[in-house]
Amino acid sequence: MEKIGLLIEIKDGEVKPANLGVLTAARGADHDLHVFLLDGDVKRHRAVLENFGAHKIVDIRCEEGALTDNPACRAAAVVEAMEHFDIHTLAGLASARGKDLLARIAAGLGAPLVLDCIRFDLAAHTAEKSQYSGKTIARIQLRGSHAIYGLRPKAVEAQPAPGRAEVVSLTATCPASGLEFIQIRQQTGDAIDLTEADVIISGGRGMKDAQNFKILFECAATMGAAVGASRVAVEAGWVPYSMQVGQTGATVSPKVYLACGISGSVQHFAGMKTARTIIAVNQDPDAAITRTCDYFAVADLFDIIPRLTRRLRQVQKLER
Amino acid sequence: MNIYVCIKHVPDSAARIKIVEPNRIDESVTFIINPYDENAVEEAVQLKKQIDGSEVIAVALGPCAAENTLRSALAMGADRAILISTDSRPDSLVTAQALKAAIEGDGGASIIFTGKESIDSEGFQTMYRLAVALSIPVASSVVAFSLEQGFARVECEMEAGATAVMKMALPCVIGAGKALNQPGYPTLPAIMNARKKKIEHLDLADLDIKKFSGSMEVVELKPAVEVRQAKEIKGPPDTVAEEIIRILREEARVL
Numbered sequence: 001m002e003k004i005g006l007l008i009e010i011k012d013g014e015v016k017p018a019n020l021g022v023l024t025a026a027r028g029a030d031h032d033l034h035v036f037l038l039d040g041d042v043k044r045h046r047a048v049l050e051n052f053g054a055h056k057i058v059d060i061r062c063e064e065g066a067l068t069d070n071p072a073c074r075a076a077a078v079v080e081a082m083e084h085f086d087i088h089t090l091a092g093l094a095s096a097r098g099k100d101l102l103a104r105i106a107a108g109l110g111a112p113l114v115l116d117c118i119r120f121d122l123a124a125h126t127a128e129k130s131q132y133s134g135k136t137i138a139r140i141q142l143r144g145s146h147a148i149y150g151l152r153p154k155a156v157e158a159q160p161a162p163g164r165a166e167v168v169s170l171t172a173t174c175p176a177s178g179l180e181f182i183q184i185r186q187q188t189g190d191a192i193d194l195t196e197a198d199v200i201i202s203g204g205r206g207m208k209d210a211q212n213f214k215i216l217f218e219c220a221a222t223m224g225a226a227v228g229a230s231r232v233a234v235e236a237g238w239v240p241y242s243m244q245v246g247q248t249g250a251t252v253s254p255k256v257y258l259a260c261g262i263s264g265s266v267q268h269f270a271g272m273k274t275a276r277t278i279i280a281v282n283q284d285p286d287a288a289i290t291r292t293c294d295y296f297a298v299a300d301l302f303d304i305i306p307r308l309t310r311r312l313r314q315v316q317k318l319e320r
Numbered sequence: 321m322n323i324y325v326c327i328k329h330v331p332d333s334a335a336r337i338k339i340v341e342p343n344r345i346d347e348s349v350t351f352i353i354n355p356y357d358e359n360a361v362e363e364a365v366q367l368k369k370q371i372d373g374s375e376v377i378a379v380a381l382g383p384c385a386a387e388n389t390l391r392s393a394l395a396m397g398a399d400r401a402i403l404i405s406t407d408s409r410p411d412s413l414v415t416a417q418a419l420k421a422a423i424e425g426d427g428g429a430s431i432i433f434t435g436k437e438s439i440d441s442e443g444f445q446t447m448y449r450l451a452v453a454l455s456i457p458v459a460s461s462v463v464a465f466s467l468e469q470g471f472a473r474v475e476c477e478m479e480a481g482a483t484a485v486m487k488m489a490l491p492c493v494i495g496a497g498k499a500l501n502q503p504g505y506p507t508l509p510a511i512m513n514a515r516k517k518k519i520e521h522l523d524l525a526d527l528d529i530k531k532f533s534g535s536m537e538v539v540e541l542k543p544a545v546e547v548r549q550a551k552e553i554k555g556p557p558d559t560v561a562e563e564i565i566r567i568l569r570e571e572a573r574v575l
């Protein structure tokens with residue numbers, strides 16, 4: 001049996017759904033999945049973790065009780081848990097927090113790490129990830145006593161594999177690190193995380209001003225979608241940088257990416273090319289995106305999106 | 321203060337990447353300073369202006385051609401540079417050790433800036449390894465930075481527009497995000513002046529660096545192929561909206 005450690009993130013009191021994709025990807029006939037819970041409410045999360053194949057749930061706390069938000073302390077606790085259970089392989093989600101935590105753990109262990117991979121093979125110690133601004137896919141061989149992987153959110157679809165899990169708890173020591181966590185600051189309202197969204201509606205220069213983004217937010221609200229933007233829209237100050245998709249913004253892999261008034265530059269594509277289905281609404285039949293998407297409409301977005309919103313509202317009402 | 325900035329020499333994101341060997345690209349394309357490292361240099365130069373007697377030193381590990389990239393950092397306001405040359409392609413474990421050796425050999429850092437990721441290897445990790453090697457704290461994806469009574473106060477980008485506010489003892493490592501600042505374009509006199517600034521040369525092979533049992537190696541590169549057959553949705557706006565709903569529901573199954 002090969003023991004595999006898994007980092008699970010909790011958001012708003014629930015296991016982040018994208019984590020279940022990591023659990024799915026980490027399964028193997030002889031894999032013993034140890035789920036590390038750092039924000040432990042085992043009672044609450046046990047059922048979902050068992051449903052997705054966890055064998056052991058490790059409830060990690062520190063002497064004072066719950067682990068703090070200090071990332072250095074959390075990383076040290078995971079390293080301690082890995083040592084305690086003699087775990088040499090760790091996988092987690094390459095979300096913003098996940099990337100930070102996995103990198104701290106890998107650095108602490110002097111272990112190889114592949115972040116934002118789209119696939120990994122825990123037996124062969126290989127992972128595939130994008131390199132060169134998304135223009136190539138690299139296969140990376142990890143060598144040494146440990147191997148750590150951060151899976152791109154939504155790269156692997158979650159599949160249930162119901163079973164039973166044993167719960168164990170571990171009290172970790174949190175050594176001083178020179179780093180002090182103060183607080184989380186929410187800049188914009190409770191926006192949906194771009195990297196986790198199933199559907200993203202993005203606006204570019206074609207939106208023309210900040211006000212018009214309301215059209216996209218309204219449409220997104222009908223189906224729990226997130227709203228993204230091109231760099232042009234961000235640099236014009238219409239929307240915050242946290243909404244930028246692309247090489248120098250967020251990398252996203254939603255099921256559907258609806259691009260409105262976006263030409264489809266190489267740099268924008270670098271951030272959303274792994275979307276399952278790309279739909280473009282653009283007035284220009286020669287825009288690059290009309291060749292690199294799955295569906296396009298040569299139309300004015302101001303004609304299409306409000307109609308789409310209206311129809312979606314009707315459809316939703318009928319179904320309720 | 322001795323302010324160090326780690327600079328990576330990377331292929332331009334606009335360049336056409338051609339794979340020439342199973343795991344190598346054709347390096348005859350234009351190379352530039354890694355975009356996030358520009359934010360790192362900019363922040364270092366701003367910090368220098370605040371603290372009298374500070375010096376900004378740019379450090380790169382890479383081929384001899386990385387000298388040009390270091391000149392870009394010098395034109396942006398770094399005072400001098402160190403090039404650790406190698407023709408090999410070290411992974412981030414080795415890179416961090418080499419950067420550590422060069423920085424310590426040069427006198428040691430009061431603070432170190434890096435980018436939050438390199439756009440070629442997209443590793444997101446060298447700064448963490450450098451910090452552990454030096455036993456100092458680190459924060460990455462930093463979008464706000466200030467120095468307060470011997471502490472670095474940072475805000476790090478989290479998901480969905482949230483930031484984590486943290487304080488670190490000095491020295492520390494800061495991984496710069498895009499939103500940290502707006503790097504200015506160097507002026508012509510600054511570019512001319514950069515030619516006169518000193519670049520010290522070290523050889524990776526001469527550095528006494530810690531060896532790890534762990535390593536990462538790119539064994540194969542493939543072009544990221546896009547297999548999409550673009551289909552046009554025709555018709556008046558109502559038909560287009562209807563068809564989008566059909567795609568959302570029947571093909572993507574998100575409704």
Ligand SMILES: Cc1cc2nc3c(=O)[nH]c(=O)nc-3n(C[C@H](O)[C@H](O)[C@H](O)COP(=O)(O)OP(=O)(O)OC[C@H]3O[C@@H](n4cnc5c(N)ncnc54)[C@H](O)[C@@H]3O)c2cc1C
Nearest residue numbers: 204205206230231246247248249261262263282283284301
């Ligand atoms: C180093 C570097 C990094 C970069 N990083 C990023 C990045 O992370 N993300 C990013 O997005 N860009 C990035 N860029 C910028 C990128 O090169 C493009 O400039 C940008 O993506 C273009 O944005 P856009 O598509 O909104 O604008 P444009 O290219 O101007 O396209 C606007 C489109 O809207 C259409 N349009 C206008 N009005 C309407 C309407 N009413 N209805 C329908 N369609 C309409 C037009 O036909 C046009 O195709 C980067 C550039 C560089 C050099």
Ligand SMILES: Nc1ncnc2c1ncn2[C@@H]1O[C@H](COP(=O)(O)O)[C@@H](O)[C@H]1O
Nearest residue numbers: 326327381434435437438443444445446
């Ligand atoms: N070869 C290198 N030389 C100098 N700095 C580097 C090198 N590789 C990485 N870095 C620094 O580490 C940051 C993160 O790189 P990476 O871990 O490759 O994503 C970069 O933005 C650089 O500041």
